[in-house]
Amino acid sequence: MSACCGPSSLDEQSVDSGNLPVAVIGAGPVGLAAAAHLAERGVDFVVLESGPKVGSSVAKWGHVRVFSPWRFNIDGAARRLLEADGWTAPDNEWLPTGAEIVDGYLAPLGKLFGDRVQVGATVTAISRLGFDKVRTNGRELAPFVLRLSDGRELQARAVIDASGTYTSPNVLGASGLRAFGEETVTDLIDHALPDVLGVDRDHYEGRHTLVVGAGHSAATTLLALAQLDDTPVTWAIRAVDATRAYGGGEADALPARGALGTRLHALVTSGRVQLVTGFFTHRVTAHTKGVQVVSRDPLGVEQSIVAERIVSATGYRPDHSIAEELRLDLDPILGSTRALAPLIDPNAHSCGTVPGHGVEELTHPEPGYYAVGVKSYGRAPTFLMATGYEQVRSVVAAIAGDWDAARSVELDLPETGVCSANLAEAQEQRVGLATGVSGGLLGTPLVLATTPADGGGCCG
Numbered sequence: 001m002s003a004c005c006g007p008s009s010l011d012e013q014s015v016d017s018g019n020l021p022v023a024v025i026g027a028g029p030v031g032l033a034a035a036a037h038l039a040e041r042g043v044d045f046v047v048l049e050s051g052p053k054v055g056s057s058v059a060k061w062g063h064v065r066v067f068s069p070w071r072f073n074i075d076g077a078a079r080r081l082l083e084a085d086g087w088t089a090p091d092n093e094w095l096p097t098g099a100e101i102v103d104g105y106l107a108p109l110g111k112l113f114g115d116r117v118q119v120g121a122t123v124t125a126i127s128r129l130g131f132d133k134v135r136t137n138g139r140e141l142a143p144f145v146l147r148l149s150d151g152r153e154l155q156a157r158a159v160i161d162a163s164g165t166y167t168s169p170n171v172l173g174a175s176g177l178r179a180f181g182e183e184t185v186t187d188l189i190d191h192a193l194p195d196v197l198g199v200d201r202d203h204y205e206g207r208h209t210l211v212v213g214a215g216h217s218a219a220t221t222l223l224a225l226a227q228l229d230d231t232p233v234t235w236a237i238r239a240v241d242a243t244r245a246y247g248g249g250e251a252d253a254l255p256a257r258g259a260l261g262t263r264l265h266a267l268v269t270s271g272r273v274q275l276v277t278g279f280f281t282h283r284v285t286a287h288t289k290g291v292q293v294v295s296r297d298p299l300g301v302e303q304s305i306v307a308e309r310i311v312s313a314t315g316y317r318p319d320h321s322i323a324e325e326l327r328l329d330l331d332p333i334l335g336s337t338r339a340l341a342p343l344i345d346p347n348a349h350s351c352g353t354v355p356g357h358g359v360e361e362l363t364h365p366e367p368g369y370y371a372v373g374v375k376s377y378g379r380a381p382t383f384l385m386a387t388g389y390e391q392v393r394s395v396v397a398a399i400a401g402d403w404d405a406a407r408s409v410e411l412d413l414p415e416t417g418v419c420s421a422n423l424a425e426a427q428e429q430r431v432g433l434a435t436g437v438s439g440g441l442l443g444t445p446l447v448l449a450t451t452p453a454d455g456g457g458c459c460g
């Protein structure tokens with residue numbers, strides 16, 4: 001539903017509420033890139049970060065080495081500002097860990113902005129001053145109000161929401177709802193990605209661990225668990241086989257990403273990791289040996305696994321609740337904007353085939369509010385930082401009124417050759433199975449596995 005009065009589209013219209021700053025929510029890679037573009041354009045801004053430091057979500061997976069080299073992980077405006085300040089860029093081809101991204105890039109970048117970056121500032125709600133969701137006349141001229149958990153209320157001329165999805169992980173339950181009993185054993189469940197070989201080692205060493213999920217987080221966690229002595233590892237997935245989770249292998253344009261799947265495949269083949277397919281988590285209960293996880297497939301057939309710990313690596317979903325009072329037009333499947341959804345649809349796009357996009361695709365019926373970064377993809381798992389950097393370059397240009405720059409979008413992403421060439425993946429796409437490493441929504445009914453793989457005593 002569009003506004004009844006005033007400009008009917010954002011064309012040629014720059015959002016303006018006097019001299020108010022632009023509010024950026026989240027000081028992750030994309031929020032800070034937005035800040036860099038705003039700084040370059042001389043637009044006043046404030047960055048509100050809920051964590052204790054910039055890059056708080058990235059720091060939580062600080063032990064993970066990313067698969068994209070530095071050259072894809074540094075925003076152009078951020079690089080210019082940092083280099084002007086005497087910063088030396090890291091090796092373009094190095095694959096940094098999350099911790100290296102925070103220490104070597106995000107922390108110095110955040111420091112450049114001084115007190116325009118506020119940490120410990122959690123945004124709990126956004127609206128427009130004097131306007132609830134229904135009130136229309138003059139809406140687009142009203143400032144945004146942002147309510148913070150500490151009781152403050154800030155006003156802004158526009159909102160760039162880069163709050164990510166890491167703080168809203170998916171549930172264990174196979175249907176997207178919490179498994180029965182999931183909340184009763186939270187002390188035995190970690191959401192991806194625990195630091196299995198580092199600070200969390202004591203939780204895992206010597207304990208039978210069940211990893212649920214079929215993406216990179218599951219793969220990364222399984223590879224780490226396999227290095228622990230006397231630690232049985234079970235991997236449960238919904239799909240009938242793990243081909244898609246093994247990914248692009250040697251054909252992957254990001255070699256680190258391909259290697260992940262190849263090494264995981266070897267661990268399953270050798271029996272070090274016990275793979276259980278067709279596993280649909282239904283209920284979870286405390287057990288004398290830890291926790292019993294029961295799968296019930298859509299035909300009602302049950303199997304169960306008893307483990308001492310669970311890693312829930314089932315992905316993430318966007319939390320749009322802070323923007324509940326704004327007018328959002330969300331894709332019903334992914335939770336991105338409707339315009340963006342076909343461009344990032346995991347059925348059609350994977351492994352870097354997402355076309356460049358910017359303000360046009362990110363615009364909601366609420367003028368001046370933009371969800372960017374990994375949050376903008378909703379549930380699509382194929383986001384790369386480089387995509388987010390181009391998004392905020394375009395969005396900030398639009399906010400500044402530079403529509404030529406806003407509309408001129410360029411993106412050069414690495415692709416994996418196997419996305420369209422791998423026969424097994426093509427087969428799986430045909431039957432609509434499994435998102436796995438490179439995505440894919442369930443387009444047709446699942447082909448069910450009625451028996452667990454290889455027995456092994458894990459399943460009843």
Ligand SMILES: Cc1cc2nc3c(=O)[nH]c(=O)nc-3n(C[C@H](O)[C@H](O)[C@H](O)COP(=O)(O)OP(=O)(O)OC[C@H]3O[C@@H](n4cnc5c(N)ncnc54)[C@H](O)[C@@H]3O)c2cc1C
Pocket residue numbers: 025026027028029030031048049050051054055056057058061064065066067068072121122123124162163164165166167193322372373374375383384385386388
């Ligand atoms: C393990 C892992 C590895 C990845 N590897 C790669 C890779 O190799 N290459 C690549 O390009 N991408 C990778 N990604 C994907 C993506 O680029 C990252 O998730 C990236 O951190 C997304 O950046 P962002 O700024 O959009 O969100 P985030 O980094 O998640 O930042 C969001 C920030 O918002 C804050 N926040 C949340 N809610 C609020 C609130 N209500 N108020 C205020 N602040 C809030 C959070 O504390 C956080 O600091 C990876 C992701 C993960 C999880």
Ligand SMILES: NC(=O)c1ccc[n+]([C@@H]2O[C@H](COP(=O)([O-])OP(=O)(O)OC[C@H]3O[C@@H](n4cnc5c(N)ncnc54)[C@H](OP(=O)(O)O)[C@@H]3O)[C@@H](O)[C@H]2O)c1
Pocket residue numbers: 064065066067068170171172173174175176192193212213214215216217218220236237238239281313314315316381382383433434435436437
């Ligand atoms: N080293 C690295 O750089 C690295 C490491 C980890 C993660 N990442 C990145 O982080 C992002 C998130 O990755 P992720 O692996 O956490 O999430 P993800 O890519 O969304 O994968 C989660 C997978 O788990 C499965 N799943 C979802 N709900 C389930 C449930 N209830 N029960 C069983 N399985 C379920 C789905 O596969 P099915 O539909 O097939 O069941 C889904 O694809 C991605 O961008 C990824 O590339 C990168």
